[in-house]
Amino acid sequence: MIYPEEFQQLMDSFKNFPGIGDKSAERFVYAVDELDNDKIDAFSKNLQDFKKNIKRCSVCGHITNKDVCSICSSENRDKSLICVVEDSKSVFMFEKTGKYNGVYHVLGGLISPIDEVNPEDINLHSLINNRINNDLSEVIIALNPSLEGETTSLYIQKVLEKKNIKLSRLSYGIPMGADIEYLDPLTIIRAIDDRKFLS
Amino acid sequence: MIYPEEFQQLMDSFKNFPGIGDKSAERFVYAVDELDNDKIDAFSKNLQDFKKNIKRCSVCGHITNKDVCSICSSENRDKSLICVVEDSKSVFMFEKTGKYNGVYHVLGGLISPIDEVNPEDINLHSLINNRINNDLSEVIIALNPSLEGETTSLYIQKVLEKKNIKLSRLSYGIPMGADIEYLDPLTIIRAIDDRKFLS
16 A cells, blocks of 8 residues: 555545546645645534435425525515526536526436436426416426427426416527637527517 | 536536646546445545645644654654755655665745745745754755755855754756757756766
8 A cells, every 4th residue: 555544545535526536635645635724624524414414405406504595485586487406516606697586396316217307306396386386477487408308398398288387498599709700500490490570 | 507507516526726728627526426436435535634634744744644654754864964855746756766874854945036936935944954964964955956946045055054964955957858959058058057076
């Protein structure tokens, strides 16, 4: 064993993280070695606090430290507008824009028959059974334009069709700052399909 | 505050690490969210164990969990051969080769007048005063070929000159697997200077 035991074990912990192999883990352990004791204590306390207190919102499934997340419990949000997203990462992305004032529903996954992920394996039941009612003004689907995203979107569409709820999805098209010259043909096709009439 | 408090604090802890900005820290927190509780516990325990038990070898300055590191206390190592390195990272690199059987001396830095790092600011005193004696067969300098490395090397050379100890440094030259076509001129010059006579 080349490394001291505590060194090796801390390396192994870092290797649980995405994209972290031997080299990066070693670099992180050296970084720990240079941290103040206070910061190391804070780090291990923060890990424990996260483990203990972080859960999923009982209404929308978003990551939170309360039973009902701050978005669902806010009086300033429009509860009649639900944006359906794959995960909490999407919620944080939307929140960073500061422009969306509705609430969310976090599926925690997407339907994928190949991976044996069925509708009942994701957080869909609580959307359909608890949150869909005639007070809703609109449901916006905001899922990735992947096979799984489209499958899930279609499933939701079929279920909601019967309930007479206004349903929309995010537009596909040219991302801001992009150069049309470098886009893939599929994006161009989608941008044409979703084109916006100006007059 | 977009993130739950525990989420934000754990993100801040990850941002203490080299190369970790907002995006990567967020990604690591999601990874923690998907870890088993056991692994989170192990992680925070490993941080504490590292903080508590990891220190510097009282002989050579290498990172260790004992007073004297396993290399300095090994009966199989040649104590008359000391390899002087900048940090413990170099020791681990040398150990991985499995070919070096001497011991080390870890400076924990390099002399750098510009950064106001003087000889007394690095772990040189204990090398010169405690470890240099007539029983030594050789001291190998294994420092980076940077300005600071060369300055430190020169300083050690001057001190040891008076003590009549055989001194060497690693050869500079073409790294294995490299293509001469793509090397920088300085490396070529060093490879000529350090050339090895075959007959």
